[in-house]
Amino acid sequence: MSEQELSLKLFVVLSKAYKVVMESAVKDMKKHGLSATEFSVLELLYHKGRFPLQQIGEAILITSGGITYTIDKLEAKGYLKRVSCEEDRRVTYAEMTPQGQELLQSIFPEHAAVIDSLMAGVTAEEKETAITLLKKLGYAAKQHKRIKKT
């Protein structure tokens, strides 16, 4: 296979793996009334604490409109609140409420188990290798985007 054919193949296989894995993961998130995007936001706040809206978008790769939409939803559900930044009045933080904390504490372990069982059949070594390669691929694609823009 030529280099280009390899790239195309990788592109196709990446898309399929993502979609198949995501389909089951989303099913689990839906059980708790959360979309994939909502879950990602809560997971981020759960692990990193309060976070500026803009940076949430950068972290989970959604557009500004998507940020507003998702944060609105989560705020309406009572899982987080907007807190404006004192130092920079352009900035708004998203901060988990106690209800949000409780939710994640209660559902995260099961979620982790679902993801893990999804990936049974791939060994720990293989996962490590895949993580390394996908990180590298993601980094390469990000660079490509940056360069194109310039």
Place this chain on the structure above:
Amino acid sequence: MSEQELSLKLFVVLSKAYKVVMESAVKDMKKHGLSATEFSVLELLYHKGRFPLQQIGEAILITSGGITYTIDKLEAKGYLKRVSCEEDRRVTYAEMTPQGQELLQSIFPEHAAVIDSLMAGVTAEEKETAITLLKKLGYAAKQHKRIKKT
């Protein structure tokens, strides 16, 4: 890292790699007036010839509503037409028109080059490894889904 942590990490890295790669790929497809889904359908027909609608959905992982929507779009653009199956009257094929053929002939090489340049920075060996692992992961996730359903 525990097995479960590895799985979670892989899940996150897979999502990010997919989204970053897709973002640039979609930008290229848009240049030719095609969405990612539309492009996938045309690419499939280009390589495999006429194909039943249902099976298109299975191949590129979109729901039945999405199939109808996308095929409608492509038919309106004149790139394919619906052809009903003689043997089984439930079935409708999607079949590329000469215009569709021409379009793909003209844009596919550039598309392949874009995908390839996106992935510069990952060696051929690494691509091969990634392909193998992602196939395995996709397969594992598909099995998981099948089992869950039973």
Place this chain on the structure above:
DNA sequence: TATAATCATCTCAAATTTAAGATATTTAAT
């Protein structure tokens, strides 16, 4: 042959995502 179950496609409304642009704030340059 009825009947039930399955299958392929379509319809439609609701949910979500995207893209472009508006507003307010901050930073940098003159």
Place this chain on the structure above:
DNA sequence: ATTAAATATCTTAAATTTGAGATGATTATA
């Protein structure tokens, strides 16, 4: 201190995707 450029968030309409259910066709079974 102005002005211009950059940044963060929000608004809105359009595009897309999802999910549930309708319809028509086929297959399997009693």
